[in-house]
Amino acid sequence: MNAATDPAPCVIAVRGLWTRFGTTVIHENLDLDIRRGEVVALVGGSGSGKTTLLRAIIMLLQPAAGSIQLFGQEIVGIGERAAFRLRRRFGMLFQQGALFSSLTVRENVAVPLREHTPLPARQIAEIADLKIALAGLPADAGDKLPRELSGGMLKRAALARALALDPALLFLDEPTAGLDPVSAGAFDELVVQLKESLGLTVVMVTHDLDTLWQATDRVAFLGEKRVIGYAPMRELTQAEHPLIRAYFEGPRGRAAREQVCRAR
DSSP states (O other): OOTTTSOOOEEEEEEEEEEEETTEEEEEEEEEEEETTOEEEEEESTTSSHHHHHHHHTTSSOOSEEEEEETTEEOTTOOHHHHHHHHTTEEEEOTTOOOOTTSOHHHHHHHHHHHHOOOOHHHHHHHHHHHHHHTTOOGGGGGSOGGGSOHHHHHHHHHHHHTTTOOSEEEEESTTTTOOHHHHHHHHHHHHHHHHHHOOEEEEEOOOHHHHHHHOSEEEEEETTEEEEEEOHHHHTTOOOHHHHHHHSSHHHHHHHHHHHHHO
């Protein structure tokens, strides 16, 4: 293979991962690679360990065994100071937004800038306004409190905060949950635009079948305590594994696939 066809380097490399809560094993010898510049979704049935895997990757959960590398750096057993530096390189959008209710949108977006940089207040406010615009919010959104925002605007405000430090890697936990179809579709489009314009690598946990078809490059299907399928949606939905077939062959799965086929 020449340089033009070589796959992009791995931003995340998981090898032989074991996670457990007490005597309950969640992951057993799980492997996963995520390449730079792709949008990858983690999917699977309830209890398959999607969120647990995400928490291990972002250093909120210590695995029982195995290796996780971010940007080539081992994070299992990493010290707090090194973890603090590494967290500057990724952003996280939590399912409910997790914005501070007493702070304006601008102040919320400014929080990681105040925590991780020595920039003066005026420059921080300017950067926050830039990120608010990048997330597709109107200029006056910066002065609003979270309770004054619609569901779609709240997700975008949380996204603006996740982008505050110009991350190379973005994690999204159920980014379209609770949104109406129009708002969810617009958010999917925004994720794709940001990936292409900023060169982001995006990892998301989602149950939204439309998002899987519209916004992802590859989808990792978790089951049997490991990744049992990992491919673009068109290939993954043809897999013979019974768990994968059951997940995508229900009425909602067929409807999402038919909608994509009609659009193309």
